[in-house]
Amino acid sequence: MRFKFLTIFAAALLLAACETPSEESAGTMTAATTATTSTTTAPTTMISGPTPGSQEDLVVNVGDRIFFDYDKSDLAPEARATAEALAAWMSSYPATTIGIEGHADERGTREYNLALGERRASSAHDYLVALGVAPNRLSTISYGKERPAVLGSNEESWAQNRRDVFVVN
Amino acid sequence: MASVMKLFLAWRNYFVLGIAAILCGATPARAELVIDITRGFVEPLPVAVTDFFGESPDETKVGADIAGVIAANLERSGLFRPIDKGAFIQDPNTLRAGPRFGDWRLINAQALIGGSTQVQVDGRLRVEFRLWDVFAETQMTGLAYFTTPTNWRRVAHIISDAIYKRLTGEDGYFDTRIVYISETGPQNRRVKRLSIMDQDGANHRFLTDGGSLVLTPRFSPTTQEITYLSYISKTPRVYLFNLNTGQQEVLGDFPGMTFAPRFSPDGNKVIMSLARQGNTEVYTMDLRTRKVVRLTNHPAIDTSPSYSPDGQEIVFNSDRGGSQQLYVMSADGNNVRRITFNKGRYATPVWSPRGDLIAFTRMHQGEFFIGVMRPDGSGERMLTKGYLVEAPTWAPNGRVLSFYRQGRADKNGTVSSKLHTIDLTGFNEREIVTPVDGSDPAWSPLIP
Missing domain, CATH: 3.40.50.10070 (TolB, N-terminal domain)
Structure with missing residues (x-):
């Protein structure tokens, strides 16, 4: 029960924390369902789902981030699953290119964390390439501890901030 | 007479x-x-x-x-x-x-x-x-x-x-300036500007407008120049900033992120890290010939290099042993040896201008420390500690250090970061009052 709550909480944080403008994500998801089930609705009230191949689409259907353990850059099973979904998604939208942002939590020193963020971004990059994504469709950048997604100074926020974020260019 | x-x-x-x-x-x-x-x-x-x-x-x-x-x-x-x-x-x-x-x-x-x-x-x-x-x-x-x-x-x-x-009987350090990063805004949208002031906080100036993220400025020992990291055009690279002209210039054309720059003691080189394909190595660039030399060659992270004042040795930060520790090598990259063996992780080493000590940041059991040790790793002493203290820099007489002290952020992302100074003995910690928050201080040499 507690685990379930945490998961929901994390998902909410995740949505709230998106750097790309995705405040509408939650609303759009519901709207999309409505739209597909009632195609007869008048065009004025019809709300479309996320534009296929967009950042919003990525957030809703794949997930735009993966998380890392403290001072680690290897991909956990959950992160690998997200990366695999991303690789499949990218093959559906062959024109898309993705920027991978590597981030660290605030519990490290600035320069080391820049290197760690780069290592995290490279981990995802290398896995995606191994899954068949063309390297020229991927770029990496590290923000170290400079751009936390979740505010506060506690274990929960640090865990959410040790991450890669996938950004549709 | x-x-x-x-x-x-x-x-x-x-x-x-x-x-x-x-x-x-x-x-x-x-x-x-x-x-x-x-x-x-x-x-x-x-x-x-x-x-x-x-x-x-x-x-x-x-x-x-x-x-x-x-x-x-x-x-x-x-x-x-x-x-x-x-x-x-x-x-x-x-x-x-x-x-x-x-x-x-x-x-x-x-x-x-x-x-x-x-x-x-x-x-x-x-x-x-x-x-x-x-x-x-x-x-x-x-x-x-x-x-x-x-x-x-x-x-x-x-x-x-x-x-x-x-x-x-020792040289003073009052006719000096401090370059640092001023900070405003919440944790996740922190606006950072390159800034400079006299060591007492007077004559404060913002040098950049906050449009690009800037980090880790360091003074040239010989010229009115600063080297620092900027995210201009969303591309993190090491830059030079000329204090006389206000011009900034990217250093080199590297195939990845360059960061953690510092000048060599003669001012002729910048030593820095290049991160590429998940690996971070230490390089030097000669500012006159633009020749680039790679000094480390290891799949681990090698960063935060700092020269000894005679230019013969370099202390740097590496996780090649499994966690962040401090290592010393010869200026040509040979003879690498680890100098930290105490509990915890070590980072941001910076060699004293007198050559006798290396200041560092240490992380242990959820706390951060500013400390000093001899270049062989002996005589380790902690000067101060806190939730987050980082980035020591030496006054030119090797007697006083500056660093920044950051507190925990609240749930709204409000965070406080202040510049401090402390005596080498660990006594007399003081805040340097700045117009807004500050981090990453770097002390200038005595003004020529």
């Missing part, structure tokens, strides 16, 4: 300063007034800093301003305790004829500082000061300076350095 020496120093093309030693009394044979600062806590020496005498209202005002800056510098060092001017018996005017030492002994002043200010016919300001040993009843030093009146503050710092040196 001291011979008259004349020195002309140019600074940013308009500042010309003359120094002339004032005739001193014969040096007494008895023990001098000297502060032994090699021990730990030192009881601050009571000093009387009198307003410098001026005939006109302008001269009187600048004389008081200069005395105020000197007293503040001496007080902040933790080694001196300026006595409240209200207790003074002898006034600045009669002091010109010589101190009535009995009057100063009565208020227990150990050292006495007086002087005068005078605007010359050519418009320059003449500032003269004298330092007396009250109990020995002797003049310890005395100098006169000529400068443009707007530069009175710098003269006050130079006089402070002369007093500090005469009383401690």
Whole structure:
């Protein structure tokens, strides 16, 4: 029960924390369902789902981030699953290119964390390439501890901030 | 008798300063007034800093301003305790004829500082000061300076350095500046600007507009240049910033993120990290030939390099042993050896300008520490600790360090980050008051 709550909480944080403008994500998801089930609705009230191949689409259907353990850059099973979904998604939208942002939590020193963020971004990059994504469709950048997604100074926020974020260019 | 020496120093093309030693009394044979600062806590020496005498209202005002800056510098060092001017018996005017030492002994002043200010016919300001040993009843030093009146503050710092040196035997650090990163806004949208100020916080200037993320500035030891990391065009690269022209220039054309830059002690090279394909290595770039040399070759993270003052060795941060530790290597990259073996993780090493110590950040059991150790890793001492203290930088005399201290953020992302200074002994931690928050301080050399 507690685990379930945490998961929901994390998902909410995740949505709230998106750097790309995705405040509408939650609303759009519901709207999309409505739209597909009632195609007869008048065009004025019809709300479309996320534009296929967009950042919003990525957030809703794949997930735009993966998380890392403290001072680690290897991909956990959950992160690998997200990366695999991303690789499949990218093959559906062959024109898309993705920027991978590597981030660290605030519990490290600035320069080391820049290197760690780069290592995290490279981990995802290398896995995606191994899954068949063309390297020229991927770029990496590290923000170290400079751009936390979740505010506060506690274990929960640090865990959410040790991450890669996938950004549709 | 001291011979008259004349020195002309140019600074940013308009500042010309003359120094002339004032005739001193014969040096007494008895023990001098000297502060032994090699021990730990030192009881601050009571000093009387009198307003410098001026005939006109302008001269009187600048004389008081200069005395105020000197007293503040001496007080902040933790080694001196300026006595409240209200207790003074002898006034600045009669002091010109010589101190009535009995009057100063009565208020227990150990050292006495007086002087005068005078605007010359050519418009320059003449500032003269004298330092007396009250109990020995002797003049310890005395100098006169000529400068443009707007530069009175710098003269006050130079006089402070002369007093500090005469009383401690070590070079001062007051005629210096600090470049750092000013910070505003919440944790996740922190706006960072390259900024510069005098070591006492005066003459503050923002050098960049906050449009690009900037980090980790460091002063050139020889020129009016700063090297730092900027995310201009969302591409993190090492840049040079020229303080005289305001020009910034990307350093080199590297196939990945360059960061963690520092100058070599001769100012001819920048040493930095290049991160590429998940691997971070240390490189140097010669600023004259633009030749790039790779110094490390290891799949681990190798970053935060800092030269020894003789340029022969480099201390850096690596996780090649499994966690972040400090390593020393020869300047050519050979002879790598680990120097940290205590519990915890170590980072941000920076070699003292005296060469005798390396300052660092240590992380252990959820706390951050600023500490120092000898270059062989022995004699480790923690100076201060906190939720997040990071990025020590040395004053040019190797006696005082600056660093930044950040607190926990609240749930709204409000966070506080302040610049601090601390004595090498771990005593006398002070905040440097800045207009907004600050981080990543870097101390300049003494201004030439």
